[in-house]
Amino acid sequence: MQRADRQFIETLAIDTHGRGFTDISRRVNEVLAAEGAGDGLATLFIRHTSASLTIQENADPDVRTDLLAAFDRLAPENAPYVHTMEGPDDMPAHIKTALTDTSLSIPVSRGRLMLGTWQGIYLFEHRARPHRREVVVHFLGSERA
Template structure:
């Protein structure tokens, strides 16, 4: 591993289409390339309490469909929640975020995330309507060699 020669913050703005899993792997890879990242660690952080991050299979879309269904069964909109000011999908969204992650740390080797063959990084939108979500990347590590 190279000595630490750089760190940077990079912000991504992602438009969701409502409850869904949006693959953001390409955007993260592009940011790493733009900043000349080499070997190190990228932390991916979402600045919201009703959306989250997950690493999931990126090959079969049925996995994402089944995940959405499973989370809806775990935190249904029609449960008797106390917090209802922002609509019936808000409290279930907070529960789903609590069950997943708001940040993920991923090793980076030669400027690329070290993910498994069928893995992708996903923004997990838990609200019913579309939102613009902000994700902050923090990289620390070496610079890409010339």
């Protein structure tokens, strides 16, 4: 068993373009490399309630298009919500976040995320307008040799 002798936390600011997916895989790998991560575990946490994190296919963009449509059917803007103070897209955004993830744990080997060939890490923006979102990256493991 390898001893965990490297730990760090960094917060990424991610600008979204409104509803949709923003691939953050490269940014997370850049943080791991810059901080000298070796083998261990990366935990990602989004500090918001109307956006989420997900691991999805990164090859065919139709997957993300279909996911957006499916989530819009699950939580439509025109439903009779009680919470409407922040606009018609806000309560559906909270529902979509509740159905997805606010944190992900991903193994790291030799300073790189151990994602599958067709996997990418996405910030899933549920609001209609662009936002600046914060994603916390926590690494626990060994230092790069």
